[in-house]
Amino acid sequence: MFSYIVRRLLYTPLVVIGVLIVTFMLFRVVQGDVSAEYAGKNASAETIAEYRKELGFDKPLFINSEAASERGVLAVFDSQFFHHFKNAVTLDFGRARVSKQKVSSLLAEGAVPSLTLTVPMFLGTLITAVTISLFIALVRGSTLDTSVVVACVCGMSLPFLALIMFGQYFFAYKLEWFPVFGYEPGFAGAKYFVLPVLMGVFAGLGGDVRFYRTVMLDEINADYIRTAKAKGQNTPRILYRHLLKNAMIPIISKVVLAIPFLFLGSLLTERFFGIPGLGYLMVEAIGQRDFQIINAMTFVISVLFVLGNLATDVCYALVDPRVTLN
Amino acid sequence: MRSRLMFAWPIAVLMLVSGSMLGCSEESGGQNGSGGDATLTTRGALSSKVRGMDPMDIGDTTSSSVASNIFDCLYQYHYLKRPYELIPSVAESMPTVSEDGLTYTITLRDDVYFQDDECFTETEGKGRKVVANDFIYSWKRIANLKNVSKNWWIFDGRIKGFNEFRKYTEGVTDKKDVDYDRPVEGLVAVDDRTLQITLTKPWPQVVYMMSHLPTAVVPREAVEHYGDEFINHPVGTGPYMLTDWRRGSKIVFERNPNYREEFYPSEGSEGDKEAGRLDDAGKRLPLIDRVELLIIEEDQPRWLKFVQGDLDIGGIPKDNFDTAVTPSRGLTGDLREKGIVLEIYEDPATFWYGFNMEEPLLGNNLPLRQALNLAIDRDEYLKLFLNDRGMPARGVLPPMLAGYDPDVDSPFTVYDPELARKKVKEAEAIHGGPIPPIVLTMGSTDSVARQTGQWFTRAYQQVGITLEVDYMDWPSAQEKVKTKSAQMYAMGWVADIPDAENFMQLFYGPNASPGTNNMNYQNDEADALYEKLSVMEESPERVEVIRQMQKKVIDDLPCVFTLHRKAYLLRYDWLRNYKPHVFGYGLAKYRNIDAELRQQRVGR
Numbered sequence: 001m002f003s004y005i006v007r008r009l010l011y012t013p014l015v016v017i018g019v020l021i022v023t024f025m026l027f028r029v030v031q032g033d034v035s036a037e038y039a040g041k042n043a044s045a046e047t048i049a050e051y052r053k054e055l056g057f058d059k060p061l062f063i064n065s066e067a068a069s070e071r072g073v074l075a076v077f078d079s080q081f082f083h084h085f086k087n088a089v090t091l092d093f094g095r096a097r098v099s100k101q102k103v104s105s106l107l108a109e110g111a112v113p114s115l116t117l118t119v120p121m122f123l124g125t126l127i128t129a130v131t132i133s134l135f136i137a138l139v140r141g142s143t144l145d146t147s148v149v150v151a152c153v154c155g156m157s158l159p160f161l162a163l164i165m166f167g168q169y170f171f172a173y174k175l176e177w178f179p180v181f182g183y184e185p186g187f188a189g190a191k192y193f194v195l196p197v198l199m200g201v202f203a204g205l206g207g208d209v210r211f212y213r214t215v216m217l218d219e220i221n222a223d224y225i226r227t228a229k230a231k232g233q234n235t236p237r238i239l240y241r242h243l244l245k246n247a248m249i250p251i252i253s254k255v256v257l258a259i260p261f262l263f264l265g266s267l268l269t270e271r272f273f274g275i276p277g278l279g280y281l282m283v284e285a286i287g288q289r290d291f292q293i294i295n296a297m298t299f300v301i302s303v304l305f306v307l308g309n310l311a312t313d314v315c316y317a318l319v320d321p322r323v324t325l326n
Numbered sequence: 327m328r329s330r331l332m333f334a335w336p337i338a339v340l341m342l343v344s345g346s347m348l349g350c351s352e353e354s355g356g357q358n359g360s361g362g363d364a365t366l367t368t369r370g371a372l373s374s375k376v377r378g379m380d381p382m383d384i385g386d387t388t389s390s391s392v393a394s395n396i397f398d399c400l401y402q403y404h405y406l407k408r409p410y411e412l413i414p415s416v417a418e419s420m421p422t423v424s425e426d427g428l429t430y431t432i433t434l435r436d437d438v439y440f441q442d443d444e445c446f447t448e449t450e451g452k453g454r455k456v457v458a459n460d461f462i463y464s465w466k467r468i469a470n471l472k473n474v475s476k477n478w479w480i481f482d483g484r485i486k487g488f489n490e491f492r493k494y495t496e497g498v499t500d501k502k503d504v505d506y507d508r509p510v511e512g513l514v515a516v517d518d519r520t521l522q523i524t525l526t527k528p529w530p531q532v533v534y535m536m537s538h539l540p541t542a543v544v545p546r547e548a549v550e551h552y553g554d555e556f557i558n559h560p561v562g563t564g565p566y567m568l569t570d571w572r573r574g575s576k577i578v579f580e581r582n583p584n585y586r587e588e589f590y591p592s593e594g595s596e597g598d599k600e601a602g603r604l605d606d607a608g609k610r611l612p613l614i615d616r617v618e619l620l621i622i623e624e625d626q627p628r629w630l631k632f633v634q635g636d637l638d639i640g641g642i643p644k645d646n647f648d649t650a651v652t653p654s655r656g657l658t659g660d661l662r663e664k665g666i667v668l669e670i671y672e673d674p675a676t677f678w679y680g681f682n683m684e685e686p687l688l689g690n691n692l693p694l695r696q697a698l699n700l701a702i703d704r705d706e707y708l709k710l711f712l713n714d715r716g717m718p719a720r721g722v723l724p725p726m727l728a729g730y731d732p733d734v735d736s737p738f739t740v741y742d743p744e745l746a747r748k749k750v751k752e753a754e755a756i757h758g759g760p761i762p763p764i765v766l767t768m769g770s771t772d773s774v775a776r777q778t779g780q781w782f783t784r785a786y787q788q789v790g791i792t793l794e795v796d797y798m799d800w801p802s803a804q805e806k807v808k809t810k811s812a813q814m815y816a817m818g819w820v821a822d823i824p825d826a827e828n829f830m831q832l833f834y835g836p837n838a839s840p841g842t843n844n845m846n847y848q849n850d851e852a853d854a855l856y857e858k859l860s861v862m863e864e865s866p867e868r869v870e871v872i873r874q875m876q877k878k879v880i881d882d883l884p885c886v887f888t889l890h891r892k893a894y895l896l897r898y899d900w901l902r903n904y905k906p907h908v909f910g911y912g913l914a915k916y917r918n919i920d921a922e923l924r925q926q927r928v929g930r
Contacts, residue, residue, distance in 0.1 A: 033805070036804060036805060036808050036840065039476060043476065043478075043840075044482060045840060046471060046496070047471070047474060047475075048840070050472070050496075051474050095554060098377050098378075099375075099377055099378055099557075099558075099573065100380075100383070100554060100557045101557075101558060101573070109573070168626060168627060168630065169626070169630065172630070173630045173633075180627055180630045180634060180636070181620065181622060181627040181628075181631055182575075182576075182620070183572070183575045271623060271624055272624050272626065272627055273627070274575055274620065274621070274627065275575075276572060276573060276574035276575040280574055281574070284375070284574075
């Protein structure tokens, strides 16, 4: 297993390089030069040129052959792409273009609110959905099962934005059960997270219950369940000891792969409830063409994603003895 | 620059309806004394994030409105007087101007100190007194090309020797190596309290610029101490100090104990006394101890927070307009009962769809440009997209600027589809055949932009003109306009200063793209009139010259003038001394709170 992990880790830089190339192409090549926009409406040509220089748009995209002939062969790497690449691998993400704040500080500041929101949301959805699915699988075809499936389809059809707007208006404004908007760090701010987390859990249940129900149904008719029943084991034992354990592979796939994205936060929830997280930051950075932030976020997420994939494979081996890592 | 270029018309519409412009997103009042705390707190909302608080780098309305509570300029606008009037701020008096109009001598107050901060190591963190050299240093930061300030336009070519200083900075490798002690001929600190500015040519508007936030004074110690982080650690001389800033969430200011002796005005304009706006006359500023600003970018939570009484002032989102405002422009009963007051005021803005006059089809065909104007029903447009919050524009200047003429002679900026069709025939004759499709560059891709595009397409279709709308993001649209490759584009302008020159420069030939004249309009007579008005003092003669220039522009129609907008604001009646001000920022110091009334209304 160890050699497998090492080998997989060695693939990571290649995947990250691929991601960096795609990000670069999207935001540097396709989007083009944003110097004039940053320089402001009254900018003179020299100010725009200085901006261009500061943002690195005065350099060639990939290969600086001109510089190479003047300053030596290494200067060939004095190009937009190699600077982009160097900044990523040295974790020097610089300062945000617009706010001029250190990108690393922005990520650190945004990660806490985002995770405070997404982790309970994720765990709440997971635990509730798995629990409901386990019981629903037992009563397949019953009125309860049909009702839950219909409710799930309705829940999936409901736009998250509409749900947020309704929840905010009804529970926070009309009933005054929760604050409408706000954020405080630490435990004092817990009250601001309750409604957004509940909204997130509710919104996620439809899809998750359907998914986990299908997973459970695949297992419920398996031989080992019949054997367990024949041996007279009680229902909770069958559910938790046998069924759940055997259904873990698809659950792990879904869960572990979702974990990196928890860092991305939840844009709509953050924006409507005033939580200064990374989802908000990322979308704003895209809107403002703040390449420094986009670059850093993409890099972090891609690394986490690769590691998440690896963790998934390792978890497979841990929960299912039939899986070996070669 | 405080705001002000509106490339994407739909964005402007959204900003207006969400109350994010000009004061709508400014400070407001509130009180948190429910726990026996006597601190008066004003609580408001911003509809967009603050980008930074270094005056040199500020170029947007939100950042200006926030940073103005911390920083001071030489001059400021009188809070109550209308027409708008400048009064001294850090300056002791209005400047003395030499006979040739080139030399301005300004005496500083003797009691202006920077707020306490750790950057003042020599005085163990105690803020020191402001001297004339501080202004010179602050302005040189803008001139330093390595700082890539958005605000160099303020000084460009205006002050003797300043462009040379900027040129010098171009050759410096690192911005830290720039010698700020290098003399500039036109900027002299005669002594600690006397600043002398020598202009390259008369420029009466210079005093307005000295009230413009980017020209605010900053301490060199703070800039050097915090370096690039100064943008996040503002140190100024203003009425408030930044005590908490959670980006994307909340900003808190508290009273600056070092703030100079400044008092609430004891005279105002008509109606101020009756409205109670002189009740605090002579009281020391600021009146409120603490300012809390929440950053709420979405309309719904901002609106709900306002109607809950957690914010004391707010705009009216488009979707809530009909529930808040009656057809007769009054406030609906529910809101009136809560003690909410509706404030309506004119915004010094004009919006238009500009033509690239260097593009032959439009630039060489006046009847076509006339037809494009005549085909637009501005009243319908206002109703459809702005809840009727505005008035049709028939010329360049918005109301409230000297030179605005409500009866402007402009026969082609009215809705007349019949005449438009005739003009299209004339245009075809000039063009030598059917008019090819005209491409409108729309700097937004959202639903409002698309609805606007469809509306224009239909309007032009009815008079025989085909319009193709090219939707794109803002930077792409800007790039097209700046490189003269857009044929027709959505744009607008909000005045930075209460002077018509600010608008007329948009039609001055030498300012063509990438300058501010994005229509690339060129008319020698108009240029001569601009050159004349730009050096004239305010006078009836100058107003006449402004109107003559406006007439030239209206005759040539380098754009489709669409509208001037009106701002609608709501505030609670416990917020005292509120008076809309379209040019001044940092007005929290004048506001007051009736804590008892607030307690009575919302119980907190």
